[in-house]
Amino acid sequence: MNTRELLAEYTLPTYRRYGPVFVKGKGSWLWDEHGEQYLDLFPGWGVSILGHCHPRISAAVCEQAQKLIHLPNNLYQHEQAVLARDLVKCAFPSKVFFGNSGAEAIEGAIKFSRLYGKGTRYEIITMSNSFHGRTAGALAATGQKKYQTPFKPLLPGFREVPFNDYPALERACTDTTVAVLLEPIQGEGGVNIADEEYLRQVAQFCARHDLLLIVDEVQTGMGRTGRMFCYEHYGITPDLMTLSKGLGAGLPISALLVKDTIADLMQPGTHASTFGGSPLVTRAAREALRIIKDENLRERAQTMGDFLCGALHKLQKDSPRIIAVRGKGLMTAVELSADAAPVFQECLKRKVIVNATHGNVLRIMPALTVTREEIEQGVEVISESLKNGGTE
Ligand SMILES: *Cc1c(COP(=O)(O)O)cnc(C)c1O
Numbered sequence: 001m002n003t004r005e006l007l008a009e010y011t012l013p014t015y016r017r018y019g020p021v022f023v024k025g026k027g028s029w030l031w032d033e034h035g036e037q038y039l040d041l042f043p044g045w046g047v048s049i050l051g052h053c054h055p056r057i058s059a060a061v062c063e064q065a066q067k068l069i070h071l072p073n074n075l076y077q078h079e080q081a082v083l084a085r086d087l088v089k090c091a092f093p094s095k096v097f098f099g100n101s102g103a104e105a106i107e108g109a110i111k112f113s114r115l116y117g118k119g120t121r122y123e124i125i126t127m128s129n130s131f132h133g134r135t136a137g138a139l140a141a142t143g144q145k146k147y148q149t150p151f152k153p154l155l156p157g158f159r160e161v162p163f164n165d166y167p168a169l170e171r172a173c174t175d176t177t178v179a180v181l182l183e184p185i186q187g188e189g190g191v192n193i194a195d196e197e198y199l200r201q202v203a204q205f206c207a208r209h210d211l212l213l214i215v216d217e218v219q220t221g222m223g224r225t226g227r228m229f230c231y232e233h234y235g236i237t238p239d240l241m242t243l244s245k246g247l248g249a250g251l252p253i254s255a256l257l258v259k260d261t262i263a264d265l266m267q268p269g270t271h272a273s274t275f276g277g278s279p280l281v282t283r284a285a286r287e288a289l290r291i292i293k294d295e296n297l298r299e300r301a302q303t304m305g306d307f308l309c310g311a312l313h314k315l316q317k318d319s320p321r322i323i324a325v326r327g328k329g330l331m332t333a334v335e336l337s338a339d340a341a342p343v344f345q346e347c348l349k350r351k352v353i354v355n356a357t358h359g360n361v362l363r364i365m366p367a368l369t370v371t372r373e374e375i376e377q378g379v380e381v382i383s384e385s386l387k388n389g390g391t392e
Pocket of ligand 1: 100101102103104106131132133134183187188217218219220244245
């Protein structure tokens with residue numbers, strides 16, 4: 001059996017898979033088993049934030065893998081300690097819990113909120129079109145019926161309101177509300193950017209009513225939007241923040257940061273993760289954080305993002321199929337008048353990888369190391385795909 005047949009025969013059919021079988025990656029490029037080269041403008045769904053196999057990440061992982069791969073969390077280890085310090089230093093005064101996935105960080109935030117509410121307040125206000133992951137708790141927090149409906153009954157304690165609608169949030173708050181959970185830019189939901197005034201109002205409302213402000217930066221964090229964390233654009237500070245995707249530059253790690261003044265609500269035994277924060281993944285994440293700083297990748301995300309958005313706006317002028325172009329840094333989307341999946345397929349045929357989400361949205365989130373030339377090549381192919389195909 002070949003790779004495709006093996007996957008079909010032996011893995012749960014939870015994924016629609018496309019394209020060739022990839023065997024190698026470098027920067028913004030992937031190679032298939034026949035040596036064909038693809039431009040990857042959506043590396044790892046935002047995970048491979050430094051591109052594929054950044055030499056410093058590969059070197060750090062190789063070195064650490066020969067020294068110490070895993071330790072349980074009841075023993076002391078150095079790599080986790082220094083990563084936690086480095087993360088807190090570039091975020092806000094907080095303490096960190098390490099897990100393995102975005103959803104696991106969200107689960108931690110939900111459990112922390114329950115502790116904070118002391119049994120009397122437990123409800124978390126969530127946003128329509130949000131995405132927080134697929135585990136049972138994260139799913140209950142995800143404001144999208146298509147993901148939730150087959151799995152009812154869901155974990156109770158969530159109340160969904162429209163995104164960017166401050167009065168709706170005010171109205172939804174009751175005596176049982178304990179927290180507000182949102183993405184500063186909804187990724188999976190179509191790259192919907194929080195209004196500046198809105199997020200400031202939400203932060204003030206949370207402070208006034210003793211609600212935890214939980215900012216999900218699983219997709220927007222680690223320099224993606226031109227700042228280390230997207231909340232920095234808004235002049236607010238969250239109480240809790242979740243990170244994952246780009247955090248380990250390809251290795252599976254997530255972090256929940258909790259404001260230091262309340263962090264000690266979690267005590268030994270209240271929460272845990274067997275794999276969480278092991279030496280291998282924390283070493284990779286620490287190296288990734290250094291690379292983002294050493295290579296000025298926040299600034300780069302901003303300039304390359306502006307360049308990409310500019311090119312897409314130009315494209316919009318002679319493409320009636322484009323309704324809108326939006327983005328912050330290198331988190332970019334093109335909203336189309338029809339389904340985006342055929343355009344994704346057409347791009348893939350032309351050896352460029354992008355993403356179709358939320359029906360009619362083409363999402364482009366290149367590595368922060370992407371070059372001007374790569375963006376130009378990619379936009380050219382998107383343009384051809386819009387003109388010459390991908391109409392259904
Ligand atoms: C991807 C994503 C998650 C879920 O992450 P997993 O690692 O797939 O569990 C949660 N929140 C946001 C904003 C995401 O983009």
